[in-house]
Amino acid sequence: MAEANFIGGIIGGALIGVAAVLLLLFNGRIAGISGILDGVFSDNSFAERIWRGVFVGGIICGAAFYSLIFGAPSIQIQTNTPILIVAGLFVGFGTRLGSGCTSGHGVCGLARRSPRSLAATATFIVFGVLTVFLVRHLSL
């Protein structure tokens, strides 16, 4: 087993949870990142696009603040650029078709005890595991 980051994981996760709870409490919205991002570009009212765009900007600012305090976070990309682009297309297409990603289904949907989100979360984890197995261990 690799050495997991327990402290960073739990505290980082809790901060994500606090952000999701506050967004629901103040704005009545689910902190599903794929849906928020999609709504910036789709046919929405100006007010919808603005808060979504600001939230996305906030995510980038949050990572920038982290860099200021602790130094740049490491991003060890595991594949080449063409595969990364295919991965991006799949992630965008799949999250739009499946109405959510790790945050919308995983963090928020499970918290609402949504059976759809449980099914989606189980599905994307299983397919993620299978993909990594095929790529890493069968070298496809």
Added chain:
Amino acid sequence: MQILAALITGTLFGFGLSLGEMINPARVIGFLDIAGRWDATLMFVMGGALAITLPGYALILRRSRPLLDRQFFLPTKSAFDRPLIVGAAIFGIGWGLGGFCPGPALAGLATGSSGVIFFVIAMIAGQWLAGRFTN
């Protein structure tokens, strides 16, 4: 005020993703690699988040409305339809290939990494394609 709330919550979210190292695809692929050197970090992040959202959502949804709007905006679909499962499967494949899901990819833009920029552009294009596909 809603825009300020979006800015603060977005910032917290991005900071949390960075602190939990979800911004690093090596951690994410390590979690998905159950046949290799399995990395539990993603499970701790998920657990930390759910420890807050499970009780937090239950408390907030007792209210009739959020503080700054007239109503809650919650998903209304309840059926296990094909788009949900097929979409989640396609997302899972992309997640396994790149090690990025939407939140961490956006947070990663802060580092200026060209790989992350390519990924995010492709992801937005994928969402757009799916939008055309479903309409």
